[in-house]
Amino acid sequence: MNEKLYLDAEVELEQVYSKPKSLTDVPFHYCPGCGHSVVHKVLMEVVDELGIQEDLIGVAPVGCSVFAYHYMNVDMQEAAHGRASAVATGIKRVLPDKLVFSYQGDGDLAAIGTAETIHTINRGENILMIFINNGIYGMTGGQMAPTSLIGQITSTTPYGRSAAQIGNPIKISDLISLLPGAYYVTRQAVYNPNAVRKLKKALIKSIEYQKQKKGTCFIEVVSNCPSGWKMTPVESIKFLEEQMIHTYPLGDLKVPQN
Amino acid sequence: MEKEIKTEEARLMKGNEALAEAAIRADIDAYFGYPITPQSEVIEYLTREVPNRKDKKTVVLQAESEVASINMVYGAAGAGARVMTSSSSPGISLMQEGISYIAAAELPCLVVNVVRGGPGLGTIQPSQSDYFQATKGGGHGDYHLIVLAPASVQEMADFVFEAFRLAEKYRNPVMILSDGALGQMMEKVILPKDGSLSKTAKPWATTGKTKDRDHNIITSLFIQPEEMEKVNLHLQEKYKVIQSEVRYEEIQTEDAEILLVAFGLSARICQKTVDLAREKGIKVGLLRPITLYPFPYERLKELSNQVEFMLDVEMNAGQMVEDVRLSVEGKVPVHFIGRMGGMILSPEDVLNKIESIHESQNAVNA
Numbered sequence: 001m002n003e004k005l006y007l008d009a010e011v012e013l014e015q016v017y018s019k020p021k022s023l024t025d026v027p028f029h030y031c032p033g034c035g036h037s038v039v040h041k042v043l044m045e046v047v048d049e050l051g052i053q054e055d056l057i058g059v060a061p062v063g064c065s066v067f068a069y070h071y072m073n074v075d076m077q078e079a080a081h082g083r084a085s086a087v088a089t090g091i092k093r094v095l096p097d098k099l100v101f102s103y104q105g106d107g108d109l110a111a112i113g114t115a116e117t118i119h120t121i122n123r124g125e126n127i128l129m130i131f132i133n134n135g136i137y138g139m140t141g142g143q144m145a146p147t148s149l150i151g152q153i154t155s156t157t158p159y160g161r162s163a164a165q166i167g168n169p170i171k172i173s174d175l176i177s178l179l180p181g182a183y184y185v186t187r188q189a190v191y192n193p194n195a196v197r198k199l200k201k202a203l204i205k206s207i208e209y210q211k212q213k214k215g216t217c218f219i220e221v222v223s224n225c226p227s228g229w230k231m232t233p234v235e236s237i238k239f240l241e242e243q244m245i246h247t248y249p250l251g252d253l254k255v256p257q258n
Numbered sequence: 259m260e261k262e263i264k265t266e267e268a269r270l271m272k273g274n275e276a277l278a279e280a281a282i283r284a285d286i287d288a289y290f291g292y293p294i295t296p297q298s299e300v301i302e303y304l305t306r307e308v309p310n311r312k313d314k315k316t317v318v319l320q321a322e323s324e325v326a327s328i329n330m331v332y333g334a335a336g337a338g339a340r341v342m343t344s345s346s347s348p349g350i351s352l353m354q355e356g357i358s359y360i361a362a363a364e365l366p367c368l369v370v371n372v373v374r375g376g377p378g379l380g381t382i383q384p385s386q387s388d389y390f391q392a393t394k395g396g397g398h399g400d401y402h403l404i405v406l407a408p409a410s411v412q413e414m415a416d417f418v419f420e421a422f423r424l425a426e427k428y429r430n431p432v433m434i435l436s437d438g439a440l441g442q443m444m445e446k447v448i449l450p451k452d453g454s455l456s457k458t459a460k461p462w463a464t465t466g467k468t469k470d471r472d473h474n475i476i477t478s479l480f481i482q483p484e485e486m487e488k489v490n491l492h493l494q495e496k497y498k499v500i501q502s503e504v505r506y507e508e509i510q511t512e513d514a515e516i517l518l519v520a521f522g523l524s525a526r527i528c529q530k531t532v533d534l535a536r537e538k539g540i541k542v543g544l545l546r547p548i549t550l551y552p553f554p555y556e557r558l559k560e561l562s563n564q565v566e567f568m569l570d571v572e573m574n575a576g577q578m579v580e581d582v583r584l585s586v587e588g589k590v591p592v593h594f595i596g597r598m599g600g601m602i603l604s605p606e607d608v609l610n611k612i613e614s615i616h617e618s619q620n621a622v623n624a
Contacts, residue, residue: 024473054466057337060477069475075464077336078477080359083329086321090333091464093317094287094341098466116329119322 020044022053024073031138033233035223036064038190039132039199040071043101046203047074056099057091059084063105064138064225082113085120088127099210101128106147107137110172117172124181124215128206131172131218134225135244142228146170149247154228169247173220177254183215185254189222189245191237198250214256222248268448273414274299274441276449277344277370277434280415282307283452284422287339288317290330292349295382296438297372300344324349328356328369335365336476338463340422344370346438347388348379350396357431358397362478362489366425368418369403370434372441375600383600384438386522389577392435393551400490402497404432405550406505407521411445419450426458428500435550437573439523439602505548506557510536514543516612517561519582520571521547523602528571530605535612542612550578558585567591567615571608574598591615 022044028037047053053074060068062081069076079087084102092100109117109131120129136154137143143156147169151160161169177185184206188199199221206217222244224236231239271279278300281289291301304318317334321327327343334341345353350371360367371392375385392405404424406417414436421432467473480486507525510532511517520528525546535542545561547554562568567590570579576594583592595611597603 054468057464057466059333066479069473069477073467073473075467075474076476077333077464078363078475078479079332080329080355083325083332083356086326086329087333087336089319089326090288090290090330090335090339090341091337093319093330094334094337094339095465115322116326119326 020048022047022073024071026070028071029067030064031227033224033226033236034064035134035190035221036132038196039130039221039223040068042190042196042200043130043203044072046200046207050204050207052099052207056101057095059088059091059100059102061102061104061108062139063108065103065105065132066139068103082108082111083116084108085113085125085127085129086116088129089120089123089125092125092127096126099128099207101130103130104132105138106131106133106135106145110170111146118176118179121176121216121218122179122181124183126210126213126215128203128210128217128219131220132223133220133248134223134228135169136225136228138225138228142225142230147172147248149243171248173218173253176218181215182218182254183256184209184217186218186252187220187222187248187250189240189250191224191240195250209256220248222250268446270444271411271447272299272442272444273408273411273436274372275303276411276415276447277418277436278303279307280418280450281342282311282314282316283450284418284455285314285340285453285457286316286342288319288330288334288341289343290319290321290327290334290341291343292321292324292327292345294324294346294349296374296384296441297344297346297370299441300370324352325356328353328360331367331369332356332360332363332365335360335367336363336464338460338465340426340457342368342370344372346372346374347376347385350388350391354391354397357403358395358399358401359478360431361401361403361493362399363476364429365431365476366422366429367431368421368425368434369431370436373435373437375598381600382438384440384523384602385573385598385600386437386524387574387577387598388435389550389572389574392433393553393581401493402500402551404428404430404500404503404552405435406432407435407548407550408440409522409525409546411440411443411447414440415447415449419455422455424503428496430496430500435522437523438600501552503549504552504554504556506554507546507548509544509546511543511545511561513541514561514564515541515566516543516616517565517568518542518544518571518608519547519558519568519578520544521550521578524571524573527603527605528608531608531612534605534609540612540616547578553581553585555581555585558582559587562586562589565590567593567619569593569595569608569612569615571603572596573602
């Protein structure tokens with residue numbers, strides 16, 4: 001981190017920031033303002049700081065983060081839609097001393113993969129599940145997610161999501177907190193530097209718990225989708241602060257009882 | 259010496275249990291499955307026996323569904339494990355998406371289908387109605403499994419070893435296509451020798467990125483069509499090589515004038531028909547494909563120069579018969595007899611069919 005950079009013979013600058021070594025040099029394909037890039041970066045910062053690049057195996061989902069394995073310079077597997085936690089279970093069961101995480105969006109984890117989500121956590125699989133909740137299907141073009149807000153306009157709820165017609169936003173983190181297999185459940189965000197710092201702490205804690213074989217750690221990240229929400233990045237942050245966090249309040253939902 | 263005798267000892271076992279015991283002896287690292295009749299003895303046997311084998315570290319996990327099972331298999335196979343699952347027809351249907359991903363990502367594993375009668379929820383009785391699904395891909399996209407069809411409890415055990423040999427050699431999923439009768443019936447079996455199936459290095463597996471290599475990625479996503487086409491061409495090249503693994507058994511084909519073609523349980527029935535027919539002076543032989551993919555097209559083509567007609571016998575509406583007809587390219591008539599929905603033909607049924615075809619041909623000739 002403290003390497004000296006020599007731009008020319010006269011000026012000597014100290015390098016104060018570089019991207020994590022565990023990120024590849026591939027440019028992110030994510031839209032400007034999207035939370036995925038920040039979560040990727042923070043996660044790989046944690047990998048660098050804890051020195052776990054050789055021990056970590058990740059599972060990418062189907063959704064916008066389907067190419068997570070292009071960016072995260074750790075061994076990774078690409079799972080079928082919704083099945084990341086089952087794939088992670090398969091990996092962890094045969095390599096119990098490695099660290100395993102899954103990275104999934106709301107459609108993946110909270111709709112098509114609900115059964116896998118609940119049963120993976122109910123077994124207390126000793127993995128980290130990262131859940132990016134941006135309330136929309138980003139990759140397929142902005143359709144309703146199980147976590148879309150009431151009244152939210154999406155390409156499949158063009159008049160706004162109606163609870164009477166399609167149900168209420170599903171609060172997966174609240175649900176799975178009830179399961180004894182869930183060791184640590186927290187809801188974080190990445191919409192300002194303070195939130196990013198808190199997410200990083202949660203990630204570090206989760207890795208430590210996994211090393212101690214404590215059970216499933218589950219981190220929901222309330223995120224934004226400027227393209228899917230049809231907003232500018234700034235507008236999307238405002239929507240997140242004013243609307244998303246109202247439905248999905250940030251903070252720990254389950255902490256270890258020691 | 260005493261140990262040697264012990265491993266060679268004959269046991270009386272159910273097909274499903276012999277298969278499960280063979281899996282333990284093949285040193286599987288993991289089994290993921292979900293109960294379904296008529297194959298539940300596989301997971302029952304493994305959950306009962308594995309904890310008693312102190313030398314084994316086999317993971318046995320009852321998943322929440324067949325969908326979860328096959329994706330656990332994907333994860334474990336991608337992490338370099340020797341891994342398998344088993345199910346019966348409706349459960350195998352649920353696994354198709356995962357099997358397609360496994361074939362595309364070129365992961366070695368074993369999927370056992372103890373077939374029951376369908377379609378739909380069907381029946382729990384034996385059937386061969388999943389032939390198309392097993393041999394033509396089953397899920398989406400252009401891919402093939404290697405398919406082994408046992409015809410005895412002995413082969414239920416032996417083919418586990420054979421399946422992993424082939425799966426690991428070609429990085430391809432292998433299916434054992436059995437049926438409810440082979441799974442449930444008890445026969446004498448000499449079990450394969452414990453620990454005799456060696457393991458090879460899998461440098462492509464996601465076991466944690468080491469400093470001396472790039473990160474390993476297990477995926478089936480190739481968004482650029484040029485790249486996806488290359489992946490497909492590579493798979494098709496592999497399937498061409500796999501054709502050399504074709505296996506079949508011939509019974510009294512040397513002088514046969516009529517050829518029965520049948521796999522699995524139907525071949526057991528036809529074996530008796532061959533004897534019955536020969537007692538009556540009718541020269542009948544039997545070709546039993548052991549690998550259903552690759553299929554013995556070439557051998558059947560050769561035999562079409564020798565026989566008057568072929569009779570394909572299956573416990574379905576006529577599935578393999580399409581491959582038999584492809585083999586002979588119209589040179590000889592290929593007839594079919596089958597029963598569906600869990601019903602089984604008798605050797606006499608098959609003999610009667612042979613005689614009626616014979617008579618009608620003679621009538622035409624006269």
